[in-house]
Amino acid sequence: MAPPQQLVLAASSTDAGVAAWDLRTGAEAIRHRTCASRPRALTVVAGRFLAASQAPAGNSAPIHYYHWDKPQVAVKSFPVEPIRALIADPEGSYLIGGGISGDIFFWEVASGELLVQWHAHYRAVRCLALYDFLLISGSEDGSIKVWDLLTMLDEQSRLEAKTQHIYSFNQHALPVTDVACCHGAIAVSSSEDHTCKIWSLSEGRMLRSISFPAITDSVALDPRSHIFYAGGRDGKIYVTAMGIDVTSPSSDDSTIIGALDDHSKAVTSLASSTDGLILISGSEDGNVRVWDTRTQQVIRKFKHSQGPVTNVLLVTPKRVNLPPLQSLRKVCSANGGSESRAVIVPQPENDVQIFGNFSSDFLERCLDALQPGSSSRLFESGASALYGAPKQQGVEWRSKYLELQDLFVREEIVISFSQHMSWFLTD
Template sequence: MEAELVVASSPTDAGISCWDLRSGAEHLRFRSCSSSPRGLTSVAGRFLASSQLRDSKSSSSGSILYWSWNKPQPEVKSFPAEPINALVSNSEGTYIVGGGVSGEIYLWEVATGRLLKKWHAHYRGVTGLVFSDDQSFLISGAEDGSVRVWSLLMIFDDQRREEAKYLYEYSFSEHTLKVTDLVTGYGGCSAIIVSSSEDRTCKVWSLSRGKLLRNIVFPSIIDAVALDPGEHIFYAGGRDGKIYIAALNAQVNHSSNYGMHIIGSLSEHGKAITCLGLSMDGYLLVSGSEDGMVRVWDTKTRNITRVFRHAKGPVNNVLVVRQPSHLNPRASTNSHAFSSRRHAVLPLPLEKYSNSSDENTDTKAYIICQTTYNNFTDTPYISSQTMQNQIKELQQHGSSAATEMEMERLKLECKRSMQMVQQWKKLYENLHQFCVSELLDGHVHDSASSRQV
């Protein structure tokens, strides 16, 4: 079983805590972090990033900080044009997206720090950001109660942006108060979205149809949601200290003690639940609370398996991430050296404003949407100019890292080619099946007609 880490942060200057999910062993504590809610993210497992709360007494007010896994202090500091609330990275770690207090969304290239795109997304501050599993859509929630879906193809296509009436794909406005959290399921453009709000509801949306599928009213304000990998249920953390379990595809239970579609609850925290996370297999649920505790629950027995205490103050972010290989003591020396070399490369600080003088440079951004029949696969964002420049620079310095980067690029191209082959095979199989079915149906019809005659 692959090792996983629990990473937790606080709105107070209590740093970031890190534990092994299953053994409970504590790893390095990271300093100088006062994170915004939904403002902590792992950038492809290479390093941690967090947006910082506004504080007139803090020199890092409104900043974004980066930590590598092997050093406690932040190594890169960035100062965007405005304070950032929610922060998220794509799965490949090639770009990072932040939601501003004004309602603007900023998209930066991680390696260079370039501000690639900025657009006005909401009328009030952005409170949540999440990518669809195929990375082709960005979903945002805000203090104005709206949930909006953004296609990255649209964001990077200037011509389509000019022609479109609205920049977003969908805008959901059924919430009456601030959106507190967002989560998406699997299936690319056919996935579901679950949003929570201070209006005491969680709403389930269809990404393909752009419609509300289910509205669930809770006894308390919900600040955090986590979706079971099987998508049969989801967990909702309330300000009353309870974690409610809500059904997505079960029959309506009119006899529930909590309300329609709510099939149970977990209760052990003394204060409000602020954040939730799930292990990759969905068997362990991690909850953070204003009581400063992080609890791990067995989702089958609904019992607590571990309890972690943050340094001080409430917990407002938890992540469950794969353990970086260089933190694994069982890894070989060669593997450790290779991983350390890869993880030692930190990105440049994020730009405050886009550099207009660079608009005509030969830098291309690719949003590659690869699909199989009725299914989406990984959709990475790649800056070809950045990759080529890095390879040339490293080759000039005689670094072996250039070879590694070239190998990664070739592996990615090979993976895409294989996926394309599988796509054409699937399309051929479906076309063949369709033709056979048509022939058989025609034969049956002709035989029936002959009998009638």
């Protein structure tokens, strides 16, 4: 059986469409038109289709859906405001958008319903990331906030919460440009203040701040270890170890262990394969590079357009017959309306309903997490401490969890750092 096709995707802020190249052959598979998206505004919905938030053009800033085998837009939705950042959950049940006003929008894909909308930041939301039931948002106001989705999706919990967010990080001095999460409940953020910062999502604190020679606009994590890549405006991709000191915040350039250099302008977007062996980079020079992380060599070169590349992804498409895609609603139905405005391209007659499309996996996990005595939620006790007095069981579980978490992070980072320093020095 032939291995599944992997596609390298790239989009631009100019109307150059979304290009898709076959990773194995290097041939361009398709180019979706039209598309002009800003950084962090292109996402894949569980491998089934693409969603891209468009840069504002006049009074219009729609979200486009694309099928894999059709170059034209399948659905155009018109939110109440331009969406600056866009992601989907792993099951493809929800789309989450960060608006230019600082609001966050949470849509159900199957129905198009806007389930909840809340004001998250004082300025535009620039980036979003998910870790289990946690949503991490970064903003032009320099702040990073961590949200408990189970709380945000439940109206009563939101009303009872003292603060809607679990954590608010304000150590960045300038706008946050990107954020990514990895195992061990660790998040890495980049900013226009020339730093990347490493955060503990379980403890709600900064573990490390690393300074760079240039502004970093993008980050990608190596899933094999505690190494991340930071794309700089000087055209370099900095290979960075997270460091071994997790006991107190520190600032140190010594963990930058190398640089990948093949772009002539700023590196705007990065994406890593699930095994960490492939890194994709997009740049303002209009080029896309595919890197072998073991040899640190470019193995594929693609030219997207004359304009800047703002988004790159590496995906394995699921070519299935979809039920008609629904446009995204403008307002929550609970607020007294379900207004939507969309242009929907007719779908093939053989479209079939996909069972499980209504977020069954996510909802089952939510129900499990809400069961009395459950300890499956990473942030259960942290949220309880913020929103009210935690039960004794939650206190005991949190104490045990933090002990294990601290041991895990320390051992993993020390081992990873040692291995990669040895690998880099001997390469």
